[in-house]
Amino acid sequence: MTEEEPKVRIKSLYKIFGDTPKVALSHVQAGMSKSELLEQKGHVLGLRDINLDIPGRKIQVIMGLSGSGKSTLIRHLNRLIEPTSGEIWVDGEDVLAMNDKALRDLRRFRMSMVFQKFGLLPHRTVQENVEYGLGIQDVDQGEAAERAKKWIDRVGLAGFEGHYPGQLSGGMQQRVGLARALATDAEILLMDEAFSALDPLIRTDMQTILLELQEELHKTIIFITHDLDEALRIGDRIAILRDGEIIQASDPQDILMNPADAYITDFIKDVNRAKVVRMRSIMGPAAPAQGAPVAVSDTIEEALQKLHAAPDGCCPVMAGDEIRGTVGIDAAIQALKAPAAAGAHYS
Amino acid sequence: MLDFLSEFPSLGRRDLSALRQWIDEGFRTFSRAYGEQLEAFFNPLLRFLVWFQDLLTDAPWPLVILAIAALTWFGARSWKITGGTIVAFLLIGIFDMWEDTMATLAMISVATVLCIAIGIPLGILMARWDRAQSVITPILDVMQTIPSFVYLIPVVMLLGIGKVPGLLAVCIYAIPPIVRLTNLGIRLVDREVMEAAEAFGASYRQKLWGVQIPLALPNIFAGVNQTIMMALSMVVIASMIGVQGLGVPVLRAISNQYLALGLMNGLAIVALAIIFDRVSQTYGKRLQAYRETGRD
Secondary structure, three states: OOOOOOOEEEEEEEEEEOOOHHHHHHHHHOOOOHHHHHHHHOOEEEEEEEEEEEOOOOEEEEEOOOOOOHHHHHHHHOOOOOOOEEEEEEOOEEHHHOOHHHHHHHHHHHEEEEOOOOOOOOOOOHHHHHHHHHHHOOOOHHHHHHHHHHHHHHOOOOOOOOOOHHHOOHHHHHHHHHHHHHHOOOOEEEEEOOOOOOOHHHHHHHHHHHHHHHHHHOOEEEEEEOOHHHHHHHOOEEEEEEOOEEEEEEOHHHHHHOOOOHHHHHHHOOOOHHHHOEHHHHOEOOOOOOOOOEEOOOEHHHHHHHHHHOOOOEEEEEEOOEEEEEEEHHHHHHHHOOOOOOOOOOO | OHHHHHOOOOOOHHHHHHHHHHHHHHHHHHHHHHHHHHHHHHHHHHHHHHHHHHHHHHOOHHHHHHHHHHHHHHHHOOHHHHHHHHHHHHHHHHOOOHHHHHHHHHHHHHHHHHHHHHHHHHHHHHHHOHHHHHHHHHHHHHHHHOOHHHHHHHHHHHHOOOHHHHHHHHHHHHHHHHHHHHHHHHHOOOHHHHHHHHHOOOOHHHHHHHHHHHHHHHHHHHHHHHHHHHHHHOHHHHHOOOOOOOHHHHHHHHHHOOHHHHHHHHHHHHHHHHHHHHHHHHHHHHHOHHHHOOOO
């Protein structure tokens, strides 16, 4: 794969909340910690030195617990929040240099957003809500209605066009939110804890819908969540945020196999690894194997049967028709155990 | 020394009367210089008011009742309210209060329209700029609490006695609720919804008309309702400075102790108030059909 220009690039981004953020910034850059800053200067450190390249047409998950700054971070991308210092580039364009008009165009045509509490307009019907972004784009009414209808069907809400958001369940409301964001045809989709307010079953449903849509749409999705299972399920890449700092940004398998520090180790220790660790993370170099072939993207759970049935406990790992390596049942069982906490315990 | 504590060291009587005279003189000079221009400025308003009142009194009464019933039906979509309105106006006619009622109706309608036309933009301004809010709020406080007789004095000094000064007095008293509730309604709009509009690139105008005003409507309507009620409650005071209508007989009844006359005209005012209230409230509710659907 060639190294291509990232769709969105965040460079040394800082956000400090308080009366004199610029002054506080110099303290932070001199190494003051978040708690010291709050205690001594009365300022809240929102984000500290965020550097992140977000590839196009992939799902980038940004994960962290509440207060880690993840919602603050996503709001910088369309400048709902202004940074204290740093750079944000979208398609090689400097977002912070944009004037009001350019910024509004960015929001109208290139980035749309889905919200945790849906943010639907309660006085408009489902149809009118989905048309909202198109109205702001000045798309004419007839075409807007048609495009909105298409997306309403696509998220499975056909027949509910005339309902008001207040008449729908949470899951259905968020489908409206998703349809509204998709209808603008923006290439970048910002999803701020979009599924966090939903029941677990509905949440899994919505993840499935999102993954299905992504398979054909290939949007650049930036997805905020506090739920590791969700992050592992949908993320092509995951960045883990803690106290306003990114502590690891990598692909999900790498985070599972090589957690950067004790915090992440602790974070991933309760994950059901059988369902998330894939063959490509645990396979060794190609070697003779007597078992049935497994796919690189198979999880341990999916492959275990074949591994168990193999006379020598080894299976070839295939990507399509090509052999990529070999995996043994011992490696699979080993991988089920979470890596031990490395080094000193985090504070 | 003790004197100083027991007696408040006030300005001397002479100084005070000089100060008062200076203020009165100043205002008199001002009204002599600008009174006519002000009158000319309000002239179109006066002509409209006269025209509207004549229209209501000169038109055949069945036609007027029909028109009012139609408006009521359009606003409330309720047979009960429409029927009640027709009965109320028939009774008013039977008890020979038709002309006064029409005069009051004209006055209240024009005052309400004026208050809405000025009040809603002011409320929007207050919601947009905290600065405007901190300036306008104390002014509204004064307007609402200062005894109406006090501001009748300068109004009469400037514009004399008649319909326009009466209209102004009514508006001064009645405008604060619509301003306050417009401001409040806009400020109470859900932050998430506003953020969503912002994230989709809505301009200030699109946010205002597409999100804030529609969602603030329940509060704005409560403000309109309050404004109408307060305007009606000023009818008697306004009649003291020459406004025709139901206030005049009430005033006469007070000075002569005519219980029945006062009661009848007072009840006519109450009837108007109830009709205005019910119609504006049900109309406001009908605009919010989406709110009545269980969940929120």
